[in-house]
Amino acid sequence: MTAALVPVTGVAKLAAIAVTYVRxxxxxxxxxxxxxxxxxxxxxxxxxxxxxxxxxxxxxxVWAHRLTGVTGDWWHTPGGDLHITLTGRGPCGVSFVVYSSIAYRVARRHVALAVGARESVTPDELYRLALELRKGQTK
Known part of the structure; x- marks a missing residue:
């Protein structure tokens, strides 16, 4: 009898998928x-x-580009960040969630969200935001 709450084969399989994806x-x-x-x-x-x-x-x-069915959202946190999450399907049907944040003040000209508000976002919209922010850095 094992004390494991989850079969070790599940851990090994999910870990192998994650390692391969990261690599x-x-x-x-x-x-x-x-x-x-x-x-x-x-x-x-x-x-x-x-x-x-x-x-x-x-x-x-880049982390999300190999995923299928990618959806996203962003959230204006009470701490002043724009928290961004992208979710999609990876190898073997595993769900992948990729997330990070930037300072909301940097994006506020392009993203109108009240503090605490959440909205869906597409990878294309994130790409366009990156282009706009980059243009602002080169002026």
């Missing part, structure tokens, strides 16, 4: 990676904290 994605190393066996889900936070917001958005897009 094969040309993106910044994750700072946080979580496996949720109950939801058959992998959460990834790219290691881009305290960097340029364009870099943060680019990292989110």
């Amino acid at each position: 094969d994605t040309p993106a910044p190393e994750p700072t946080y990676l979580s496996l949720d066996l109950g939801s058959h889900r992998v959460d990834i936070q790219p290691d881009v904290s305290r960097t340029n917001p364009v870099t943060v958005l680019g990292a989110l897009l």
Whole structure:
């Protein structure tokens, strides 16, 4: 009899899928990676904290580019951040959640969200936001 709450084969399979995805994605190393066996889900936070917001958005897009059925949302946090989450399907039907944040003040000209408000966002909208922010940096 085992004391494991989840069969070890489930852990090994989900971990192998996560390792393969991380290894094969040309993106910044994750700072946080979580496996949720109950939801058959992998959460990834790219290691881009305290960097340029364009870099943060680019990292989110690169991490999510191999996923299918990608949906997203962003949230204006009470702490003044724009928290962004992209969710999609990866290998073997595993759900992947990729998330990070940028300072809301940087994006407020392009993103109108009240504090605490949440809205859906597409990868295309994130890409356009990154382009607009980059234009602002080169002026």
